[in-house]
Amino acid sequence: MNKKSLFYLAKRDALPWHKTWLIRGVAIVLALIFCSLITMLLTGLNPVQVFSTIFYGAFGTARKTWVTAQNLAILLGISLAITPAFKMRFWNIGAEGQVLIGCLACAACMITLEGKVSSGLMVVISLAASLLAGAVWGFLPAFFKANWETNETLFTLMMNYIATQLAAYFIIVWEVPKGSGKIGIINQSSEAGWLPVIGGQKYLLLILVVAVLTGLMFIYLQYSKHGYEIAVVGESHRTASYAGIKVNRVIIRTMVLSGAICGLVGFLLVSGTEHTLTTTLVGGRGFTAVMVSWLAKFNPIGMIFTSLLLVFLQRGATEISSVFGLNHSFADILTGIILFFIIGSDFFTNYEIHYQRSGKEGK
Amino acid sequence: MEAVKNAVRMENITKRFGTKVVANNAVNLELHEGEILSLLGENGSGKTTLMNMLSGIYHPDEGQIYIHDKPVTISSPKDAFDNGIGMIHQHFKLVDVFTATENIILGLNEDGKLDLKKASQKVRDICNKYGFDIKPDQKIYDMSVSQKQTVEIVKVLYRGADILILDEPTAVLTPQETDKLFQIMRNMQKDGKSLIIITHKLHEVLEVSDRVAILRKGEYVGDVVTKNADQQSLTDMMVGRRVSLNIDRPAPVNPQPRLTVEHLTVYDDLGVKRLSDVSFTANSGEILGIAGVAGSGQRELLEAIAGLYPVAEGAINFYDPNVDYSDPANKPKSLVGMDPMSIRKAGVAMSFVPEDRLGMGLVGTMGMTGNMMLRSWRKGKGLFVSRKEPEALAKRIWEELEVVTPSTSFPVRRMSGGNVQKVLVGREIAQEPAVLMTAYAVRGLDINTSYTIYNLLSEQKMKGRAVIYVGEDLDVLLELCDRILVLCGGQVSGVVDARTTDKRQVGVLMTRVGGGEADE
Structure with missing residues (x-):
């Protein structure tokens, strides 16, 4: 019954x-x-044919492989950036905006400083500007969350739109040629402010930067006092206070770090790869990164594989649609x-x- | 005498949660008509689960339920009501801004126009019949805990229940309120109702029930007629082997003040006064008990001392055991305005076992080692944490307190309640505190672990530490502590010598100071 x-x-x-x-x-x-x-x-x-084309699209030629590696580096970089915040259970879905504001800061430096400082100095200044811009974009939602318990998901989401609109505005300000609504390649002839090419490979430096970042983030989360604080705050604010952790400080510090790394990726995108600014430069990767981070259970090493999988699929998909x-x-x-x-x-x-x-x- | 009739018969009831947890295994239970049956068992023995199957919250995986000897299927609370079963849950399910009557008729889908007057009259009739003292038009937020409970009882009577289940009804009551409840239960019994009371307090079982049914680890152990049972025999059945129920209480040796609290007043976020002019001294070599109805300010008091609750007025002073205070140049350390980190940095050796173990004292997803680090994470070199010492400490506690866990990295959240508490208490004691504060240290623990904890606390006391023990079981407070401070509505209503006082006196103090949630 x-x-x-x-x-x-x-x-x-x-x-x-x-x-x-x-x-x-x-x-x-x-x-x-x-x-x-x-x-x-x-x-x-024939599905076998389709799959081999997908593989070809991602790794078929040396060039394709480099592009895949570059895409991987950018996606992985953004995923690394949001991971500390997510581990703290701070649902930062504003990586899109944090990266874009980094892109904007970098482009601004490259455009306004052209001819005024050396290319090397320009790289350093744009890097600093990108880090700062991203950090500010991370700081604001964290500051409001820490002091007034605002909802970080809505806050970071809305900050995305602000970043997009700011970028749209400045694209019109700096458009080349006038009336085109586009910036085009920045400093195309002088290559001022472009990330230097090492080993004859355009993307090598960028990839190395992200590789180092991956290792650092792993150590930071796993072995540092900050990493421990983040884990405790993520579990329970009350436990954290009980253990003498200053919860608000940890929230703000972690989001500033998270935003700054996003800013760094923005810098790598503009200075190292695209050399231009569009409102769709980040292309939704700020959101894809959330999936990368979750699938890897916030483990930076695991994120190498999850981001590779997603990039591989995207690259292959583009290939089959054209072939x-x-x-x-x-x-x-x-x-x-x-x-x-x-x-x-x-x-x-x-x-x-x-x-x-x-x-x-x-x- | 005619053969007993069963109001309820549960036959071979099995309920599983997932694969590993068998909450009830082939349980047979009978409730005779017109009797009061105690359902006794330790925490986690499956008492509430079993009763939830009667009240339609769960559905048994196997087995059959008979009500008045008719087989029934109870698949919703409504089915339960239709069968005349009403359950009074441990956590009240009332709408605060409604009156008693509104709460009582809530969800009753009676035909015709809503007639609040008639409903009020019916509520009044029920109250008069059994001796309840609630006003039908009083709002819930104006009521004491005991009155809220009364509303819950009236609610099921209003719906015509003749089988009543009370889940741990006395947990929130003072001894006097408990007496009143028992009187009402007897009145209901005289009226022909059948009652089941879920409890783990032995003296209540002996006092109120006709028969006791005992569950252990989800299995039905057996039943005894109450007048043939005593505390020891019931405990042995409940635990499954012989347990010593004695708490060792040596006399305090050379008590010295360790912590003084003077005129402490605190307010919560909403500006409500939670503690008012609280003063006391905790001495070394002594266990100071803190008694009171739940929510009388116990949590606020401990958290204020630990630097986790803002202090509005008053002083909290800590006397270091290594300092000679007969020299007037030495002043105690004031803890007011300090947070937990600055308290520790100031060298104040104080430990705190909070009420909310996994939400405050421990990190559920971390293992024992990670949790040991909550106390020592700052000690590592430079930017990095050191795991060596916490790991060693975790291993020591694992062995000494016989914590059941596969490894020191196994998430504490997945350990049983008793083991979780051993980890927490073990860590706090390992800090070698001068003052050790514990809040509801044995809540939810099995009898054996409870006695382990009592002994640990007595040991700490004998090492010259000042132990503060916030408890809810008055019998334990009276047996374990040296002095008992009674809180009522955020005020100290008395400090008594635990060796000479009795439950009546403490009970009176628990409700003496007016205001708060106490009875007028």
């Missing part, structure tokens, strides 16, 4: 990390199989399917499914 379902769910104890990755691996394989089916049904193309003349939406469908499976696999890392035998008779 009692209703009895076929299975029930139970929360798992924490899985060892290799099992977690095994489940994710299985999810990716399943996702690829599912993608193949969809591809065959919708386009009639096969498919609509770009098709690439989005494939990316969507794969992400769905990966995020869905989290369910299986958190819960076990138990099937019930229809054993004992009710009464």
